[in-house]
Amino acid sequence: MKSTRTWxxxxxxxxxxxxxxxxxxxxxxxxxQEAPTYITQDNTPANNHISNAGATLGRxxxxxxxxxxxxxxxCASCHQQEFAFSDPSIQSKGFDGGVTGRHSMRLVNGRYSxxxxxxxxxxxxxxxxxxxxxxxDHIEMGFSGTNGxxxxxxxxxxxNATDYYPKLVEEAFWGTELSEDRIAYALAQxxxxxxxxxxxxxxxxxxxxxxxxxxxxxxxxxxxxxNLFIAPPPAGAGCQGCHRxxxxxxxxxxxxxxxxxxxxxxxxxxxNTKSPSLRDVVNPxxxxxxxxxxxxxxxxxxxxxxxxNLIVFDANENPNLDQRxxxxxxxxxxxxxSDDQKAALVAFLKTLTGEAIYxxxxxxxxxxxxxxxxxxxxxxxxxxxxxxxxxxxxxxSDQLTLNLPAxxxxxxxxxxxxxLIRSMQQNGGQQVFWVNGLPAGLFLIDVLDQNTGxxxxxxxxxx
Ligand code: HEC
Ligand code: HEC
Numbered sequence: 001m002k003s004t005r006t007w008x009x010x011x012x013x014x015x016x017x018x019x020x021x022x023x024x025x026x027x028x029x030x031x032x033q034e035a036p037t038y039i040t041q042d043n044t045p046a047n048n049h050i051s052n053a054g055a056t057l058g059r060x061x062x063x064x065x066x067x068x069x070x071x072x073x074x075c076a077s078c079h080q081q082e083f084a085f086s087d088p089s090i091q092s093k094g095f096d097g098g099v100t101g102r103h104s105m106r107l108v109n110g111r112y113s114x115x116x117x118x119x120x121x122x123x124x125x126x127x128x129x130x131x132x133x134x135x136x137d138h139i140e141m142g143f144s145g146t147n148g149x150x151x152x153x154x155x156x157x158x159x160n161a162t163d164y165y166p167k168l169v170e171e172a173f174w175g176t177e178l179s180e181d182r183i184a185y186a187l188a189q190x191x192x193x194x195x196x197x198x199x200x201x202x203x204x205x206x207x208x209x210x211x212x213x214x215x216x217x218x219x220x221x222x223x224x225x226x227n228l229f230i231a232p233p234p235a236g237a238g239c240q241g242c243h244r245x246x247x248x249x250x251x252x253x254x255x256x257x258x259x260x261x262x263x264x265x266x267x268x269x270x271x272n273t274k275s276p277s278l279r280d281v282v283n284p285x286x287x288x289x290x291x292x293x294x295x296x297x298x299x300x301x302x303x304x305x306x307x308x309n310l311i312v313f314d315a316n317e318n319p320n321l322d323q324r325x326x327x328x329x330x331x332x333x334x335x336x337x338s339d340d341q342k343a344a345l346v347a348f349l350k351t352l353t354g355e356a357i358y359x360x361x362x363x364x365x366x367x368x369x370x371x372x373x374x375x376x377x378x379x380x381x382x383x384x385x386x387x388x389x390x391x392x393x394x395x396x397s398d399q400l401t402l403n404l405p406a407x408x409x410x411x412x413x414x415x416x417x418x419x420l421i422r423s424m425q426q427n428g429g430q431q432v433f434w435v436n437g438l439p440a441g442l443f444l445i446d447v448l449d450q451n452t453g454x455x456x457x458x459x460x461x462x463x
Pocket of ligand 2 (some may be wrong): 276
């Protein structure tokens, strides 16, 4: 969250309220976001940590309709913030009015999921591979390179020719040009940044310290629902067997859950074994962020509970039904839930909803109503005059050498958003700095000549 600033007797909330502007001097703090201590999974790969500039680039890509061949569809068209980054339509419309074969998934806490693969059928092994697939999908965004459609190279040329991408790329990576990898990495950083841990459940767990204890902030009905969610049948509903707390996505070994129809078509689809996290299945008003399941066939949580209450197992029709849902006699699960128990389960699921995710500015549309965006460059201007400072090697990895003329200097290392990382006093000459403790990416070295007041700012890239 942004800080409050005081300007001559007036307190101003420094939110980037000017629609359509990104100020590189004042980026959102994506890299400093934290998860609660009871969240132990994190699928961030070593080579793609979230940086403020990287996630900002990802945010712009996510909302940019230029990512479709006729500039009509963005990721955000099918993943809308007000619906926890899902789409209320069963099937989403692509750039040419064609519809997706499955329902769009909520994008909540993807970074912290137990299942590290993406899509209902888990066909993308990591998020970095997933993010460019919609762009290259012939229905969704259309840069497939087949059947007369342009390839992703023409998208890259289109984006590099804009006014804003070179400036954003320069802060997130080295150089000013986008590439397929950079699009994938930046989008993955943004998607991983979308997190929701301000729910009633989180408050209760933080207080109780243990999922099995009664939560003092829960109603009796919500605690009853929690117990039913956790306990395996016949005592409980066994949801925890697959959608394990506190991430609530899915056991990576789960098979399908008996929902096997195809959206908008006949036939069956037995391949759907992933669920997005059950966090934010409803919005803060309790309205479903559905429809639910890969085929969008269930509209309410009550219908979801009815589905699990009675599942018929027919090995000919659905040989891939998960073992846990086959019941003690292998004829299917019959939970025999009472109306009270069903209502309690629904009440519990509603405690998994947060608030910030629906409105927080760092995940919102950065473009103005006309689809324009301007990027304000870094304000730390180089007023070096004739100060001769060299930094090498650049890019660097472990060590960086600064060559300073004779004199006294204050040298500060800053992140691209201006945050101070380290500062020190230096005399002239060659100075070697260990930089292996810094995160990969761009940083700035600000050299202040303490005799003349002149600054020299050098951008350095670290691998
Ligand atoms: C035309 C609608 C549409 C567009 C545009 C779209 N998506 Fe999706 N998205 C979907 C659908 C539908 C699914 C589920 C598809 C499936 O499983 O087969 C999905 C799934 C995902 C998932 C998997 C989530 C999970 O938990 O497994 C991610 C991540 C995602 N989309 C990100 C993006 C990004 C990033 C973009 C932009 C580059 C994008 N989407 C563009 C409709 C869309
Ligand atoms: C055997 C593993 C398993 C168990 C047990 C299980 N589920 Fe699921 N659940 C899944 C799978 C797999 C999906 C995705 C299925 C699909 O879309 O085809 C899913 C999807 C869902 C969805 C829809 C998510 C969305 O975004 O559309 C909800 C809600 C849900 N489950 C709730 C529950 C509840 C409540 C229980 C306990 C009564 C439960 N599940 C038990 C495996 C399981």
